[in-house]
């Protein structure tokens with residue numbers, strides 16, 4: 001089995017979760033982990049399972065404005081970064097089974113979730129989604145991840161191997 005983990009991350013937390021999920025998947029799959037900036041177009045993904053990780057921005061998926069704000073806060077100089085939203089919208093048709101997670105702040109009372117937004121969209125497109133959206137907590141906006149979240153991510157990754165459809 002081949003799995004691909006594609007993530008968007010500005011402060012590094014969603015990337016850390018991606019690598020932790022990959023560690024769990026590696027117990028039964030060949031796994032590649034890619035920043036969305038380096039990922040192939042979504043229609044060209046060649047894997048048996050795609051895991052998508054995104055930071056929650058303004059209750060959902062990032063947009064150019066929220067990414068600009070995150071990059072400024074993170075002290076990143078790049079002009080612009082691609083986001084999961086654009087990757088999914090612009091890269092063709094996704095046919096691979098998918099599992100989705102997000103990161104979001106511990107402190108927020110807001111119900112938003114980037115992962116839920118992705119799953120809603122994929123279901124509309126009839127893409128098979130093999131697991132409910134999962135969430136990992138960060139402190140504040142910039143992290144670090146809350147204690148135990150990386151271990152939980154590894155367990156979640158391992159659990160994806162035994163789901164029907166994955």
Ligand SMILES: Cc1cc2nc3c(=O)[nH]c(=O)nc-3n(C[C@H](O)[C@H](O)[C@H](O)COP(=O)(O)O)c2cc1C
Pocket residue numbers: 008009010011012013014015055056057058059060066067069070103104105106108110112138140141142143
């Ligand atoms: C512009 C912006 C908007 C955000 N909006 C939300 C939000 O609506 N709900 C939430 O729980 N966290 C929110 N956050 C916190 C992010 O979820 C957090 O920065 C992210 O999980 C960190 O992931 P990263 O280190 O991979 O970038 C926001 C952060 C930024 C920069």
